[in-house]
Amino acid sequence: MALAEKTGADPLEARLGPVADAGAWAKAARGEAAKRLRAMGLPGRRDEYWRFTNPADLNAAEAPEAAVFETGEAPTFDAIDRLKIVFVDGVFDAATSDDLALEGVEIERLSAAASRDIHWARELYGVLEARGQTPVARPFAALNSATATDGVLIRVTAAAPKPVALIYLHRDTRSDAVLHHVVRVEAGASLTLLESGPAAARINKVLEVDIADGGAFHHIRAQGRDHERRAMTSIFARLGEGSVYKSFTLTANGVLTRNEQVIELTGDNGVAHVAGAALGDGKSFHHDDTVFITHDAVGCESRQVFKKVLRNGATGVFQGKILVKKGAQKTDGYQISQSLLLDEDSQFLAKPELEIYADDVACSHGSTSGAIDEDALFYLRSRGVPEADAQDLLTLAFVAEAIQEIEDEAIAADILARLEGWLARRR
Amino acid sequence: MLSIKNLHVSLEEEEKQILKGVDLEVEAGKVHAIMGPNGSGKSTLSYVLSGRDGYAVTDGSASLEGEDLLEMEPEERAAAGLFLAFQYPVEIPGVGNMTFLRTALNAQRKARGEDEMSAADFLKLVREKAKALKIDAEMLKRPVNVGFSGGEKKRNEILQMALLEPKMCVLDETDSGLDVDAMKLVAEGVNALRDAGRAFLVITHYQRLLDHIRPDVVHIMADGRIIKTGGPELALEVEENGYAGILGEVA
Ligand SMILES: Nc1ncnc2c1ncn2[C@@H]1O[C@H](COP(=O)(O)OP(=O)(O)OP(=O)(O)O)[C@@H](O)[C@H]1O
Ligand SMILES: [Mg+2]
Numbered sequence: 001m002a003l004a005e006k007t008g009a010d011p012l013e014a015r016l017g018p019v020a021d022a023g024a025w026a027k028a029a030r031g032e033a034a035k036r037l038r039a040m041g042l043p044g045r046r047d048e049y050w051r052f053t054n055p056a057d058l059n060a061a062e063a064p065e066a067a068v069f070e071t072g073e074a075p076t077f078d079a080i081d082r083l084k085i086v087f088v089d090g091v092f093d094a095a096t097s098d099d100l101a102l103e104g105v106e107i108e109r110l111s112a113a114a115s116r117d118i119h120w121a122r123e124l125y126g127v128l129e130a131r132g133q134t135p136v137a138r139p140f141a142a143l144n145s146a147t148a149t150d151g152v153l154i155r156v157t158a159a160a161p162k163p164v165a166l167i168y169l170h171r172d173t174r175s176d177a178v179l180h181h182v183v184r185v186e187a188g189a190s191l192t193l194l195e196s197g198p199a200a201a202r203i204n205k206v207l208e209v210d211i212a213d214g215g216a217f218h219h220i221r222a223q224g225r226d227h228e229r230r231a232m233t234s235i236f237a238r239l240g241e242g243s244v245y246k247s248f249t250l251t252a253n254g255v256l257t258r259n260e261q262v263i264e265l266t267g268d269n270g271v272a273h274v275a276g277a278a279l280g281d282g283k284s285f286h287h288d289d290t291v292f293i294t295h296d297a298v299g300c301e302s303r304q305v306f307k308k309v310l311r312n313g314a315t316g317v318f319q320g321k322i323l324v325k326k327g328a329q330k331t332d333g334y335q336i337s338q339s340l341l342l343d344e345d346s347q348f349l350a351k352p353e354l355e356i357y358a359d360d361v362a363c364s365h366g367s368t369s370g371a372i373d374e375d376a377l378f379y380l381r382s383r384g385v386p387e388a389d390a391q392d393l394l395t396l397a398f399v400a401e402a403i404q405e406i407e408d409e410a411i412a413a414d415i416l417a418r419l420e421g422w423l424a425r426r427r
Numbered sequence: 428m429l430s431i432k433n434l435h436v437s438l439e440e441e442e443k444q445i446l447k448g449v450d451l452e453v454e455a456g457k458v459h460a461i462m463g464p465n466g467s468g469k470s471t472l473s474y475v476l477s478g479r480d481g482y483a484v485t486d487g488s489a490s491l492e493g494e495d496l497l498e499m500e501p502e503e504r505a506a507a508g509l510f511l512a513f514q515y516p517v518e519i520p521g522v523g524n525m526t527f528l529r530t531a532l533n534a535q536r537k538a539r540g541e542d543e544m545s546a547a548d549f550l551k552l553v554r555e556k557a558k559a560l561k562i563d564a565e566m567l568k569r570p571v572n573v574g575f576s577g578g579e580k581k582r583n584e585i586l587q588m589a590l591l592e593p594k595m596c597v598l599d600e601t602d603s604g605l606d607v608d609a610m611k612l613v614a615e616g617v618n619a620l621r622d623a624g625r626a627f628l629v630i631t632h633y634q635r636l637l638d639h640i641r642p643d644v645v646h647i648m649a650d651g652r653i654i655k656t657g658g659p660e661l662a663l664e665v666e667e668n669g670y671a672g673i674l675g676e677v678a
Contacts, residue, residue, distance in 0.1 A: 381501035
């Protein structure tokens with residue numbers, strides 16, 4: 001990985017730039033992250049977890065250009081009562097954001113918090129990310145911790161009365177956004193976090209989530225539909241005893257999407273569910289879900305449900321691992337990744353992994369790739385449903401299992417409407 | 428209503444002739460039954476009529492009220508009034524039975540230039556038809572045929588037929604797998620639809636169904652052809668003596 005030394009301009013240093021000035025804690029955290037990145041280097045195709053996804057566009061010093069895509073449809077989650085926090089090309093936009101005031105929830109902009117000498121986030125910022133660097137290196141997350149200057153810090157002390165929504169708008173065709181959010185859910189508190197939008201021509205986003213005992217964190221995101229955008233996102237979640245983490249991601253379009261989730265169950269009886277639905281049309285679509293769940297406590301449940309619909313030469317990747325540490329008895333781990341390939345040019349590359357060091361566990365995983373079920377298609381058509389409608393119905397049925405992971409019905413309905421819209425536009 | 432002439436069908440994938448010149452006329456208002464040994468081509472005939480892939484029509488024709496069926500897409504045949512109750516109804520995980528029924532009904536209405544049925548009217552209609560077939564609300568909520576027993580699947584076929592009100596109903600062994608009570612329900616479902624403007628083609632192995640649905644005409648199919656046609660007494664003959672006599676007589 002240390003190819004940089006031989007060439008004149010060092011791509012890694014080019015990505016890092018000088019460490020931004022800040023208060024003591026932030027400066028230290030950024031410095032540590034830069035050190036981590038220098039030790040691991042930027043990824044290359046030979047790295048075990050980058051074999052299916054080419055990191056070149058993420059490594060590049062400048063963000064590749066990405067046109068802004070006007071959809072003309074209502075923004076995602078528009079009808080849901082939520083506290084809106086807007087970022088335009090990766091920069092917080094006070095004018096279009098709501099007041100950052102919500103009962104039981106403290107919200108602060110990273111840039112403001114970073115200038116202070118001491119802050120609660122110092123216990124988490126870059127800390128969960130650093131924990132998630134072993135056994136698999138996650139260079140872009142370290143890069144993010146080292147260079148992010150915007151994002152939000154959210155501390156939840158009660159049941160939040162409504163969701164907090166992070167809305168990412170893309171205006172500049174060359175924008176290169178780096179956002180870092182930290183969420184701390186205190187014991188017994190709960191929050192639903194929504195994320196939507198294309199964000200930028202290229203975005204590197206980190207979300208660190210720490211859920212104390214009995215806390216609950218629900219996360220639903222709809223990644224933006226800009227065809228040419230590139231996104232590298234990383235979530236690092238740490239769960240305390242009896243806590244709940246549920247995350248769902250819808251991805252439609254985009255040249256490159258790599259969504260990493262690193263989840264650590266550290267308290268007994270925790271629950272972590274991650275699900276995703278990806279829709280890709282065309283050779284340029286490349287979507288990668290890379291998940292690593294560590295069971296390090298007794299009686300925890302984890303669930304991964306990923307569905308990808310791929311057509312016209314699109315590529316989907318799933319790398320999912322369940323690690324059950326010694327002593328993590330009564331672990332219940334489930335993982336399923338499936339692709340619906342609507343033509344022979346599309347491909348799905350899956351790498352499911354199980355590593356178990358406890359003896360009393362129930363873990364299962366499965367991965368499938370298939371075409372539309374011809375018998376079901378004919379059955380529907382024989383009842384008068386036109387072929388294209390029948391195909392859409394079966395496609396939605398395929399994705400349904402992932403959507404069912406969303407608990408909130410209104411949010412699930414919104415996600416479903418996005419899917420239907422996407423399919424309808426491809427007639 | 429349904430007119431099949433000299434229909435020759437072979438498999439697309441391999442050189443195998445299955446239907447070897449089927450001739451059949453089903454008039455409006457009539458119930459015709461087809462019986463015949465396993466593998467004689469009864470299901471193949473029903474699939475070819477409804478437009479399933481994988482078969483090549485090498486000769487002959489099939490039309491519904493004068494319209495060439497073989498030229499139409501499966502969904503067009505359905506909209507034109509053809510309905511096939513499958514011998515093996517297909518399970519569709521992820522698609523709710525209600526969604527399926529409503530989508531099918533509205534698609535056909537749309538194809539005929541009619542307005543879609545409102546959600547409330549549809550609900551009322553389904554409840555009424557389902558009740559007659561003893562299909563409970565829970566079965567309507569489940570994904571299409573998933574986890575249904577053999578008999579439940581067959582009743583679900585008849586429910587679809589009752590909702591869609593086709594002109595030409597082809598029932599492929601709808602009686603197989605049904606207990607005595609379910610058989611009665613299915614027969615009642617069929618009889619309720621009997622009408623001067625509608626015709627039935629009932630494929631079956633057993634006289635029992637025909638006790639409830641009195642056929643006007645009975646055909647015997649063997650090796651890809653209709654080899655004998657007669658009245659209801661022909662079914663009784665099969666029930667008593669099997670096919671040996673009839674096959675011998677023709678050969
Ligand atoms: N797709 C196929 N591939 C291979 N053989 C087929 C196919 N479809 C039909 N056949 C063959 O064609 C013949 C007729 O089959 P078909 O299912 O039409 O018979 P059937 O009269 O409905 O029989 P049954 O009473 O058992 O339902 C059989 O020999 C069957 O194996
Ligand atoms: Mg058959």
